[in-house]
């Protein structure tokens with residue numbers, strides 16, 4: 001069976017699972033603990049059988065190519081909102097960040113899908129953030145901007161993912177209805193090495209501030225990186241230093257332990 005047919009079956013068989021990775025305030029960050037929690041990013045995995053986890057890099061490109069990303073993206077959005085509503089009902093208003101592939105904007109009724117998903121799950125719009133890659137935004141900038149504006153009117157916020165790896169001009173950045181820049185992990189990784197990683201990170205943080213946007217660094221793995229981000233005034237971090245992505249149940253344990 002080819003991978004595409006297998007993915008269709010997998011969706012019906014509930015083989016896709018979301019893992020959640022904490023996003024925390026840089027000022028309160030502590031290695032190994034999601035202290036200063038501001039939200040989580042939902043990250044998909046395919047678990048066809050126990051102990052076999054297929055990472056998104058192995059199937060998302062195929063899903064994007066074939067268009068399967070639309071039903072799969074709908075599922076991710078619904079499941080993320082359902083889970084975030086459960087946390088809210090437990091007394092934890094945790095904002096969930098959901099990755100949106102560029103192709104999902106071509107669905108035509110994407111705004112309506114977001115609206116109805118919030119309505120059916122009962123999740124307040126402020127607790128949903130959508131991550132769109134820089135290249136995804138730039139692909140069809142006027143169409144994407146218009147859709148983002150309408151979704152933002154619902155109260156949903158937006159982050160530009162992998163920022164710094166695409167070709168977003170200052171002109172476009174000024175026009176895009178976004179709230180947050182996610183500094184790509186390739187820059188974070190090269191911060192404490194030779195080269196200009198640290199300068200690029202500083203530049204993105206300054207740019208975010210100039211545009212009134214929040215900044216979050218992803219892929220933070222070391223204490224050195226954390227200190228450099230603190231010095232440079234990056235507001236939030238996400239990475240293995242604080243926490244790996246985890247199951248819904250594991251995250252609930254973290255939330256309850258922090259209370």
Ligand code: G
Nearest residue numbers: 042043044055056057060073076099100101
């Ligand atoms: O979790 P991991 O680092 O393996 O994710 C690899 C890539 O897959 C990341 O770039 C991430 O943005 C993407 N990704 C993870 N989950 C989703 C998802 O639900 N939808 C989309 N479109 N991309 C995702």
Ligand code: G
Nearest residue numbers: 043099161218219220221238239240241245
């Ligand atoms: O959507 P995005 O490309 O931002 O997805 C983030 C990806 O980065 C996920 O696949 C997640 O598993 C991965 N990731 C998160 N934190 C770290 C980290 O500290 N180190 C590395 N190598 N990968 C990370």
Ligand code: MN
Nearest residue numbers: 041099131161
């Ligand atoms: Mn992301």
Ligand code: NA
Nearest residue numbers: 161162184218
């Ligand atoms: Na990213």
